Every structure is written in structure tokens, then in C-alpha cells.
Amino acid sequence: MTAEDLAHHGDAEATPGLVDLAVNVRRDPMPPWLAGPIAATLHDLAGYPDARPATAAVAARHRRPADEVLLTAGAAQGFVLLAQALRGARRPVVVHPQFTEPEAALRAAGHPVERVLLPAATGFRLDPALVPPDADLVFVGNPTNPTSVLHPAADLAALARPGRVLVVDEAFADTTARTGVPGEPESLADRRDLPGLVVLRSLTKTWGLAGLRIGYLLGPADLVARLAAAQPLWAVSTPALAAATACAGPRAVAAEREIAARLTAERDHLVARLRALPGVTVAGRPSSAFVLVNIAGADRIRLALRERGYAVRRGDTFPGLGADWLRIAVRDTATTDGFVSTLAGVLDEVPAAVGSADAGSGAAAALTGRT
Numbered sequence: 001m002t003a004e005d006l007a008h009h010g011d012a013e014a015t016p017g018l019v020d021l022a023v024n025v026r027r028d029p030m031p032p033w034l035a036g037p038i039a040a041t042l043h044d045l046a047g048y049p050d051a052r053p054a055t056a057a058v059a060a061r062h063r064r065p066a067d068e069v070l071l072t073a074g075a076a077q078g079f080v081l082l083a084q085a086l087r088g089a090r091r092p093v094v095v096h097p098q099f100t101e102p103e104a105a106l107r108a109a110g111h112p113v114e115r116v117l118l119p120a121a122t123g124f125r126l127d128p129a130l131v132p133p134d135a136d137l138v139f140v141g142n143p144t145n146p147t148s149v150l151h152p153a154a155d156l157a158a159l160a161r162p163g164r165v166l167v168v169d170e171a172f173a174d175t176t177a178r179t180g181v182p183g184e185p186e187s188l189a190d191r192r193d194l195p196g197l198v199v200l201r202s203l204t205k206t207w208g209l210a211g212l213r214i215g216y217l218l219g220p221a222d223l224v225a226r227l228a229a230a231q232p233l234w235a236v237s238t239p240a241l242a243a244a245t246a247c248a249g250p251r252a253v254a255a256e257r258e259i260a261a262r263l264t265a266e267r268d269h270l271v272a273r274l275r276a277l278p279g280v281t282v283a284g285r286p287s288s289a290f291v292l293v294n295i296a297g298a299d300r301i302r303l304a305l306r307e308r309g310y311a312v313r314r315g316d317t318f319p320g321l322g323a324d325w326l327r328i329a330v331r332d333t334a335t336t337d338g339f340v341s342t343l344a345g346v347l348d349e350v351p352a353a354v355g356s357a358d359a360g361s362g363a364a365a366a367l368t369g370r371t
């Protein structure tokens with residue numbers, strides 16, 4: 001496989017039998033308030049889907065009128081609709097490293113794509129000045145996959161302007177939390193004052209619904225109408241609509257906050273364990289359900305981890321990253337501990353992989369406090 005394969009995703013790496021730290025979908029059992037409504041639709045599949053109740057529920061969650069909401073078959077469909085409906089864009093820009101599907105959708109629709117690469121040296125943090133002023137279609141992720149960086153809302157807002165469609169992919173916004181902040185820190189989902197802002201949301205990650213295909217986009221009514229016109233008829237199934245309604249309610253939003261708080265503690269644990277390993281650098285300030293790390297020879301480390309039962313996500317298929325990057329999903333602390341011990345062993349046993357002629361990196365010793 002070549003580096004920068006835009007069609008590569010973590011699920012290709014999470015093959016059966018491996019502990020999956022490659023895919024960022026939560027695997028906990030579905031709560032009854034979500035499973036119940038989805039299951040109930042099985043008795044009602046003879047009719048075509050009616051998206052209006054779910055659209056109203058999502059609109060209420062984000063305190064917007066219903067015509068500012070479009071339910072989609074996953075956030076991924078949003079990228080395709082934007083790329084197809086906005087074929088007139090003259091200068092589309094994708095801020096990388098980020099999820100590869102926005103660029104793939106733009107290219108598939110015939111757009112020339114310009115990349116803005118955020119450097120590792122600044123922790124992959126967004127610098128609005130890097131985006132060309134005349135870019136009329138801009139894609140940014142927040143928090144960003146794979147860097148896990150959460151950009152300040154003010155930096156994103158600075159990119160919005162008349163004559164530009166600013167797409168903020170908030171597929172992982174529900175995974176973010178900050179002490180003292182009641183909702184999702186830095187989310188723009190409820191902002192109606194920013195010109196041309198489109199926010200994409202996914203129900204895939206926190207609610208473990210990747211197979212159902214449900215997400216939505218939020219934006220100005222005229223733009224939403226153009227995107228809706230590009231959408232295939234009945235694109236969102238009745239079970240997916242039931243999930244959207246359930247996940248828009250106050251119970252779901254409260255549960256999301258609890259899950260995000262727990263995730264924060266689990267991520268802090270993973271980051272602390274990784275930082276204790278010699279030769280492992282955690283990128284930026286991780287804020288989501290995954291962590292990006294730099295390890296010399298990460299491509300070979302990843303293969304050695306597979307042999308020992310762990311799947312992690314390669315970094316080299318993301319524009320702006322290379323062979324020394326890996327993305328690791330946040331899991332419960334027991335899984336993290338098992339993984340980090342295995343990684344420490346790999347770093348010691350595969351010294352060539354980390355570019356060192358020394359006998360091991362001392363990683364396992366560091367873990368056990370022997371150095």
C-alpha cells in the first residue's frame with residue numbers, strides 16, 4: 001500500500017482476533033433507550049422513511065429551525081453532498097492532517113484540492129492565517145482525526161466569512177469534555193451567526209452505530225436546501241431515524257457528557273503510560289477518543305504489535321504524516337495497560353525498528369521502574 005491512501009480506514013487494520021485499538025468506535029452495549037426505539041422500527045419497515053420527526057428532534061437539540069438540519073447516512077455522506085452540490089467552488093482547501101474522506105469526496109467530484117498542512121512542531125494546532133483568504137470551500141476537523149487536537153472555537157470562527165463555505169467536521173465533538181464546561185467545549189454546532197458555516201455530526205462513534213449509517217449536518221437554510229437536493233431519495237433508513245431521534249434527547253446528551261468525562265480519565269491514563277516510554281512522543285494535546293504518537297520506525301512497530309495481538313492505526317496514509325506515526329484508540333485502563341506493556345516489549349525487542357543500534361530502548365525497564 002502506498003502512503004497517503006485516502007481510502008484506507010482503521011477497520012481494515014482491526015482484523016478478527018486482534019485487540020482493536022485501530023477503530024475509534026465505542027463498543028459498549030447499547031443502552032435500552034436507544035436499542036428499544038431502533039428495534040421497534042423492525043415492525044414498521046413497510047413504509048418509506050419520514051425524516052421530519054428526527055429532523056425536528058435534532059434541530060431542537062441544537063436550538064435551530066428544522067430547515068437548518070439535514071440528516072445524512074453518516075457524516076461521510078455529508079462530505080459527498082458538499083463536494084457534489086458545491087461544484088462551483090474555485091479554491092477548495094482541506095486542512096490536514098485530518099480524516100481523508102473530505103478530500104476523497106472532493107476529488108471524486110472533480111475538484112482540485114489544495115492542502116493546508118498543520119505542522120507537528122506546533123502540535124497540529126490550527127493557524128487560521130495558513131488558510132488562503134480566497135479559499136471558498138474549507139474543511140477542518142474539530143476535534144481532528146487523527147491528531148486528537150481540539151481547536152479553539154474562536155480560531156475556527158475566524159475562518160468563516162461571506163463567500164466561503166466553512167465545513168467543520170465535528171464527528172468526534174461528543175467525545176470532548178473540559179472541567180467546568182457543561183457542554184462540548186469548542187463546538188460550533190449551535191452557532192447560527194457565522195456565515196457559510198456547515199457543521200457535520202456523526203452518531204457513529206459514541207453510540208457504536210457505524211453500521212447503521214446515521215449523522216447530520218447543520219448550516220444556513222439555503223445551503224442545507226442545496227445539499228438536500230443532492231441527496232439520494234430516502235437516504236436515511238427508518239431505524240437510523242429512530243436512532244437520531246433518541247440520540248437528540250436530553251437523556252442521550254447527558255449520557256454523552258458522562259461518557260466523555262470517563263473517556264477523558266481513560267485518555268489521561270493512556271497518555272501518561274505512553275509518555276513514560278522512551279522514544280514515544282504523544283502529539284499535541286489529545287482531546288478525543290484516540291491519541292496520535294510519533295515513534296521512529298512506527299511502521300515496523302505496528303507490524304510487531306499485530307504479531308503480539310494488537311491492531312493500531314497506521315499514520316502514513318494521512319496527508320501530512322509519515323511512517324513514524326501511529327493512532328491509538330483510548331480504551332479502558334486494563335486494555336491500555338496490556339497494550340502499553342506489549343508496546344514496551346516491542347520497543348525493546350525490535351531495536352532496529354526504532355532506529356537504534358543499542359540493545360533495546362529500555363522501554364520495558366522504564367515501565368517497571370528499573371531505570
Ligand SMILES: Cc1ncc(COP(=O)(O)O)c(C=O)c1O
Nearest residue numbers: 074075076099145171202204215
Ligand atoms: C473525523 C471523521 N469524520 C467523519 C467520519 C464519518 O463518520 P460516519 O460514520 O458518521 O460517516 C469519520 C469516520 O471515521 C471520522 O473519523
